[in-house]
Amino acid sequence: MRVYKAPAGDIDIPPVDILSLLFDDNSGQAREATKIHVDAAHPINSITKAEARTLTKRIAYIFRHRYGIGASGPGRDVVLCSLYGSPLAPVIFYGVVAAGGIYCGLSTKATVGEVSAQASSSRASLLVCSSECAGRMCAAAGQSGITDDRILVSDSSQPGAWSLSPAATAENLLSGSETLDWTTITDTSALDTTTICLLYSSGTTGLPKGVKISHQSLVASTVCTMQPSKEYQEKHPGFSFDTVAHLPMSNIAGIGLYSVNPFYMNGTTHSTDKKYWMKKYNFDEFIDIHRRFNPAYQFSVPPIWLQVAKSDKVTNHFDGLQVASTRSAPIGFDTIKEIRGKLGKGKADIYQTWGITEATGVVTVHPWEAFVKDGTWSVGQLCPNVTLRILDESDNDVPEGEPGEMLIGGPILAQGYLNRPDADKEAFGNPSGWYRTGDVGVCKDGLIWIVDRKKELIKYKANQVAPAELEALLTSHPQLADAAVIGVWDEERQTEIPRAYVVRRDLQPGSLSDANAISGSDVADFVKSKVSSYKQLRGVVVFIEQIPKSASGKVLRKDLREMAKHESLKPKL
Template sequence: MQYLPEIDCDIPNLDLLSLIFDSPYCWAKSETIIHAEADNETNHLTKSEAGIIVRRLAFVLRNEFGIGISGAGNDVVTSVCSNHLLSPSIFFAVIASEAVYSAASTALTVRELARQIQSSKSNLIIATEDTASTAIEAASICNVPLERVLILHSMSFDRALTPSVDSSQNYLLETREFPWARISEEGILKNRVVALLYSSGTTGVPKGVRISHKNFVAEAIITQTAIETYLSRQHVFSEFQYRTIAHLPSAHISGLQGYFINGAMMGGTVFWMPKFVFDDFVHAAKKHRPTFISTVPSVYLRIAKSASVSDEFHSLQHAQSGAAPMGPQLQKLAESKLKCKISQAWGLTETTGAVTWLPWDREDSTGSISQLLPNTRLKIVDESDRPVPDGNSGEILVRGPNVTIGYWENDEATKEAFTADGWFRTGDIGARKDGKFYIVDRKKELIKFKGLQVAPAEIEAVLLEHDQILDAGVVGMPDPQISGNEIPRAFVVRKPGKSPMSEEDVKRHVRDNLASHKQLRGGVKFADFIPRNLSGKILRRKLVQIEENERLSKI
């Protein structure tokens, strides 16, 4: 049995650049300011100005560096850039030059970045000042000439794109243009890879997710249709102004789809913060009055528990949470502070972003991941790929025009990720109850205790309800008494300014709220922070590694 959305919509056969810059589907007009610096909004770009920069940068890529000369999709350009005003223009210019844009996290070490460059066979690297040294070292390891490491400047009116070996050469001064190819053939749109995003790598070596024109366009239209349906129901279409703040790093699917693409599609402005600083985020919200934000539970936790936040977010019409489950109690606390409703969206890099979200005029306080977006399909199956009854948990499978065609040069991983009839295996364990979808946990993160499955996310949600806990992460540890058994261990960050809570206080809180098999038999460790990746997901492997290092040091 497969679950269907309330509505579907038509996905145009257009390439991504034509969709944004040359089609009626994009709500932004030529004069619409689509990108602005959060700290100084006079440093901005209209859609028309962005289009000119894209064509000029595409000319530079093609004629100065030979990008795309050997054919579409053969060259890869790696971007390891912090949030910059011109980051979206770099993305679109790479695609316009018929190359593949490979997004690299600014948090990568030299070794990790070199591995990504080698995996993608990238031959051109674009960095910002804060990542330049890492990019240069990684380029040297990968035998990429330093003149092919470019440094981007675009904040505080300092606009330049220079080779790392010659800062006097500014490629943004180029006036010649390279027009992108208009593509309408469905087969090309579906199969031509334009972006390469590496999975978060919480287990094993990260895999490169191939995203096509069709994937990006479908996700953009699907998201736009969901918002348009809400606006039409509320009869406020002409009054709505889309404004959001790019506060999370853009080197992931929420950044590319949410910041680079969706803002223009909604006809509004994305205000750019170079990096996330909580107080700066609050200040930007007060200044720019966002109407929509999408962020992670840890940010909502900061908002909910911060005494310095008052009315800064009261301009919001809706807020969205993703990347990790958010418990009903945290949702309630955050909604009270924001004065607007929060819904949970769910999706993956492999689905080009959201598969589910809640219409803005509906409410849910049960912790569900909302409902299917248009054109998406979902199944919940057991280990034999048989559909499970409502109320039972199983792995979530999805399909739709926004689902990746597979992994970069990894046929084995691609084969394993899809069923024989084309459904994508998400690795998420979910259930459908009372017509709503819920995430139980990641399949590979479940703790197995005496034959029972324990979801770390469920324990974490309970821990975060405690007013003395700022953050928490839970992992499974080997049971010293039962071979092959696992027991939950919590890592807890105590909220400052409170009387110190003890390990027994934490255990008692869990004992009072969860069943016997979900208790913290592995103990409690107090920590200064919980390691997370840039999209907000807990890096459980790092918590496990901390424990392993401590154990080995005692031998």
């Protein structure tokens, strides 16, 4: 068996729960008076570590004593949260965990049907949302058997007057003084088995599945993936882990990259480490925040970095940036040079990572200074304590430097999927102890390159789109006989976009005429009316006579991808 490990070796991971790591453990670097979360639009609206500790305990008390979250034991009760970016959003996450509950992220763009489906799938017993999402949450609650009194609306727009109120009343539950201390956990078995977070992902195939993340996996991910940051700080004493939070709280970026990592990395010699929260992403606001606050670090996704590079609006906005990071899709070597020209006066260090929800975020990190030093542009080295195997189609280890499917192991792995033993066996249990990423890659001289994506998942910007979900919707249309969806690359936007291949139903004599047959625009509009904006068919709709399938009935997506290479279809952007 050929097993790859981090070149620098493993590091010690504190045997402690995530809240104790952030608020109490010596390895966490935040100080009591540091403003750990700041409203980008109104910087006076912020919260310090000390204030966050008290508010976390207050929210935990509310969840436990008013709604029973965690009353029957930790890791059982799911709190479904649809939250826009704000200083209160991460504290609600802390509060759910402190109460003994499971934080379940939900997109703020989710339709009523999508809210209801995730509430039912996760078996959520309490809903928490920003005010803009309240109407959809209330409508979905009725479909899921959740009463209105178990829907809480959060508001942190007014400094000093943050609120968490039942949807049906104006009562501010945060106004009370009772608190609940979270339980410090040091038992390794409990850390590994207690679920604290449920994030929906498509895994390697199929409809979205709830990924169960434990204390151990989030703590390990935090400590191991932040090791390169600590090493960078040692070499650059003036570096501080300031950043702008602009990706959603419904995925691992909002939890790991914004709610946890910068908090953990607040060095004692740096008084300005903080996260500036955007309510939702807007390019003009994003670049303006960078010019006003000069954060030193920024993670984002390729479409946003490309927009930075191409926009004439960007002048000196990113002059203060010292380190930039990208993930979710590859960026070409020439493009990355163009992007870097706009960052830190052309001197910023820039790197890329590779990661997945099932590994609690980041798996590899490109050494932060490697691109500037020698032009190396891989997805980096394995993070400490992470192991990797690369297998061929017969599950044999390939020689070093040869491509194969990448399997990962280590304490960063999630526990598996919620109520999906079939998916668990396929992704986590074969072979046992390893997760099949579905990505094809190469490892050579300690560096990893992604060659191709084996999985069906489409990544549109920072969002995940499951082909099976859209296919189920398309085939529900009375005028469509069959459908398949693939991701096609949009060079202009530097992201994948969904393209649908559909088969019309045979026109019966005396029924519809060709003139009245469903059009591509009709199909796209039908999907648009049913799902979130990021799932729309921007890659256009193609009508074909038959969907290519294997003898067992599986869609042959490789045939469709080959077909797409020869199509000159303009995407719907």
